[in-house]
Amino acid sequence: MDEQLKTELRKQGIVATTLQELYNWGRKNSLWPLNFGLACCAIEMIAASMARYDMARFGAEVFRPSPRQADLMIVAGTVTKKMAPQVVRLYNQMAEPKYVISMGACAISGGPFKQGYNVLKGIDRYIPVDVYIPGCPPRPEALIDALMALQKLIDHQPLTGADRPRHLRADAPSEFIVPGFGAHDLEPSQNPEVWNAPLVNISLAGTDDAGKH
């Protein structure tokens, strides 16, 4: 519909919208996060939901203790190898549509503890992440910014067509492999459906072609 006509109608007290707009509007403004803190970042997550920052303004203050009632998983803190299977299991237990915010350096890549033998180098190896927030820990404003970024992402999701999101496809998986404890590391060490090690073309280094790229 023509935007001008829409504004004219709104002046008359008539709201014209599409199903997609209405559906996405409702979903983006009532994201219920999982009450799930791992480490330091969880304190900033709590601070974001308290009076000064007040995440309730964005419809995301109802922290649910059960994954069955939550839409949004905020991975707030260091994911260790002992904890990683439980994180993936919690994600699997959440109902579609579900989103993940990877909060802080540890959840993104292992952060300052990356060299540790027990630290997972990024939760995106096992579950798909929608928004990353850098920082150690990110400020509550950064979490609110991530929430708004996620709302924008939801706002533009089409309901039909080839670009429709995962929860509207019958063939897309909504559960992912839960890693087990292997002899030396988690097995599998990553989920290739979600994450692949970035390829670095080493053969170019030190040759004449190196400068061309």
Next chain:
Amino acid sequence: MIAATEPIRILPKSRADGGEGQFLEVSMGPQHPSTHGVFRMDVVLDGERIVKLKPVFGYLHRNHEKIAEHETYLGSMPYTDRLDYFCSLTNNWAYALAVEKLAGIQVPERAEYIRIITAELTRFQNHAALIGFLTQDMGASGTPLMYAFRERETILDLFESLTGARMMCNYMRFGGCRVDLPAGWLDHAKKFVATLPRFLDEFERLLASNEILMARTQGVGVLSKELAVNAGVTGPVLRASGVNYDVRKVDKYGIYDRFAFKIPMGEHGDTYDRYMVRLLEMRESLNILNQALKDIPEGPIVDPKTRIRGFKPKPGEAYGRIEAPKGELGFYLVSDGTSNPYRYRVRPPSLMNLTVLEQLCIGRNVADVVVILGSIDIVMGEVDR
């Protein structure tokens, strides 16, 4: 041990009275809204009653000690922030104190005052937040926590203007502090500290004689004097059991001997006493803060003779300890003369205090476990390191 895929298991029961029935083994955590981080308890239940409780740690084991053996001495300072992430400044101080003992460094007077001011502010915000979380565990959904976090945010503003970070301050240096107080900081702090007694009165009026709070905490999780001492429990948990032990008074580290303050003590050792001791400790912190903010002298903030680059203490060992908000926090360092410690060990108060959890919980209901755990005040970053 039960596998994580099998959260509930039924065990055959052999009762002393010969009754029929079954025990239920429930895994509480690691994702549980009341476990204060990723902590699991394997609880064996007789109906609602706790028969056995086994704490399971390690879900946040971040290899702090091993990483520190490969870092320079100063390089470990930011990692200490992340031990007990509520109280980064006291963690910094404990580590700095251990290294200063190891290398024999003197701290200038102004730096000692700054350390005490920041440490007492840290203690205040930790205790306020803890009481908020404790009441939230009892079902007061958010109001006391909101009050506590309102004050905490203002304290974090002070920390931010001083150190540049809200939570991970990384502020102490061997032989002093990183930067001097910014212009106007002291006046700002004085004005803020003057408003805190009003907050404490309000906070106390809101909670102290609340009937639900008393019913849920009085006589719950009684920790006897003997057990507390034998288990190595420290901090407010120990003092609530009636043991007069505070590292600030025992060691007089820093310049704590210059300040007049009392050590609040409990009588019964129950959850209510642990709550009340913290409330009174906050008032004593204000006492110290008022004195320190008034007396702070001018001068250098770091010993000019301290070498930051190429810092290599002589071979030897040292144990530095302070009274962190949760108890005695100690760092044990062994130096072999190189730039990184040979052994780096943390004595976390949360872990030692957690060892008495089973004794406090046996015979109580499941709902009491949540309250008792809240009153012990654990932070998993410190328990698992």
